[in-house]
């Protein structure tokens with residue numbers, strides 16, 4: 001296509017891109033040209049009229065009209081005046097990028113020439129264009145500005161600044177028929193000829209750029225505000241594309257960097273991307289977002305519908321990698337100390353039985369809650385300054401490793417309206433590869449967020465179990481330290497509620513409070529020591545309700561009731577006698593599992609041995625062989641045994657039940673156990689007293705022997 005342009009053309013900083021233009025483009029010849037070039041060398045120094053004069057000569061030789069101008073483009077008025085003096089009108093401004101390369105430090109020079117220069121010249125021309133109701137402005141940007149280019153920060157910024165300028169000029173000029181477009185040419189120039197191979201410079205001839213400029217300047221061309229890459233005979237248009245994005249905050253909530261991180265993939269997903277062309281379109285999206293957030297309910301709004309919609313939602317899965325360091329920090333966090341030699345196996349990675357405390361099982365799943373996971377669930381508009389830990393259930397399916405990577409998947413199991421607060425139940429499964437390692441149920445109490453008309457109870461909630469109505473079987477008292485929370489938080493619960501006095505005050509506490517899971521860890525290890533010889537493989541599950549806050553430095557008193565494999569627990573703060581953990585229990589795996597036998601002795605044999613101890617201890621109960629254990633005239637247990645079948649029954653209170661057990665024990669050890677000299681639990685765990693068969697029965701024996709020792 002041949003483009004005929006009847007116009008006044010001003011070129012500034014002409015450079016090589018247009019030096020040869022008159023040779024191939026007749027259109028220059030048909031214009032009235034004002035050719036500007038400062039004539040600098042590529043470092044911005046020097047001054048020569050050669051470049052501008054050469055172009056003027058060539059245009060004139062083609063029969064065109066041209067005048068040269070050698071002023072700096074900052075003197076835009078002088079340049080425009082040159083055009084007006086010569087031709088009496090202003091048409092098009094061509095911005096070329098024949099800019100001498102300079103150092104990064106010379107920011108001001110680059111900006112003055114490219115950005116400020118464009119501003120000055122355009123401003124000088126603007127009113128003339130407005131008056132004549134026609135204008136075509138071409139900003140010459142650079143791919144260095146569009147894409148960036150190593151070492152060209154100042155140049156890139158100035159060049160893309162031209163595009164920003166052009167965008168606004170396109171809007172402001174539209175009604176005066178002033179169009180402003182931007183080109184980013186790839187062309188051989190004074191700038192690039194020193195760095196490009198000659199044949200490439202040749203193929204990037206200015207002749208392959210100028211026709212685009214001429215078309216954009218044509219009065220028939222409607223293009224306005226466009227950005228074009230051009231070079232080597234190819235032209236492409238660029239535009240903005242915006243991903244659908246993702247809303248990362250909820251009503252009445254802080255927007256957190258964690259939420260941004262967790263939704264990064266959504267934010268950057270260009271599926272169904274929009275192509276906004278105006279700031280209004282951009283704003284429209286923000287308005288839509290605001291109305292979506294505002295219409296959200298949630299536990300702190302008026303949320304029946306949206307809170308219900310949160311149920312069943314999955315939080316982003318999280319991965320948690322740990323080594324022995326995290327296991328040890330956790331053990332210290334829940335009060336383990338080298339003062340107690342039994343604790344060494346949890347504190348020293350070189351210990352032959354080095355183990356991870358079972359309650360460490362809450363830590364991998366905690367990552368799923370804490371790191372913005374909970375904040376990301378629509379409908380749960382949680383005010384995190386009002387969050388308290390309400391309850392926790394943990395069940396292990398295998399002993400925890402001391403290092404590895406575990407992944408956790410959390411689901412909102414239910415949202416309850418407790419009047420004074422809302423309770424969010426979260427089920428979290430934690431896996432090692434495909435294998436389920438543990439399950440947690442978190443119960444998050446959001447103070448003051450109740451009263452939204454939701455349901456009060458849930459069959460999804462792990463039930464609390466009250467302790468038996470008797471004095472506890474065992475009590476362990478342990479002190480937390482003033483820095484207990486500061487230490488515990490290193491395991492990943494960075495909630496400022498536990499360390500920052502001003503944050504604690506916002507929640508209505510006079511001082512930072514201890515993490516619920518810290519007290520939980522204390523109580524669990526008390527049970528593990530008391531009833532499982534600190535053997536983590538005995539731990540099965542734990543359930544706890546946090547009834548009142550504990551302050552770091554207070555002493556925790558764990559009361560325990562043993563009912564078979566279930567150890568009921570309740571914790572008090574010793575200084576205040578306030579119950580802080582209630583309805584709680586730890587389930588243990590049966591002690592006898594895997595015990596094995598070397599030789600077998602049936603009840604009859606036990607009875608015989610007990611009988612040998614003396615008549616006060618053993619009596620024949622009935623025709624069937626039997627015995628009872630008494631001391632000081634009181635009966636601890638009555639057992640009967642069917643000699644023929646080798647099975648027996650226990651009669652008395654909680655011990656009653658069918659017995660079907662065999663024992664292995666040396667005479668001496670058995671005597672010591674019965675006489676209370678050897679702790680039955682220790683004997684049991686030391687392998688001196690082995691039980692096989694009905695596990696409940698073995699537990700009962702332990703209790704019977706313990707009771708006997710008490711008598």
Ligand SMILES: CCCCCCC[C@@H](O)CC(=O)SCCNC(=O)CCNC(=O)[C@H](O)C(C)(C)COP(=O)(O)OP(=O)(O)OC[C@H]1O[C@@H](n2cnc3c(N)ncnc32)[C@H](O)[C@@H]1OP(=O)(O)O
Nearest residue numbers: 369370388389390391418420445495515516546547548549
């Ligand atoms: C990313 C986030 C996930 C991570 C979460 C954990 C982050 C941690 O950093 C935070 C912590 O560790 S906080 C420290 C540990 N927790 C505490 O100290 C809370 C102590 N408990 C309390 O203060 C009150 O029980 C209190 C304030 C909870 C409730 O007291 P009241 O408002 O007086 O309630 P009450 O009148 O006694 O009972 C009303 C209904 O609520 C039920 N309820 C009470 N305590 C509950 C609790 N702890 N958990 C769940 N439900 C509880 C009651 O049963 C009652 O309901 P219903 O009538 O149906 O039985």
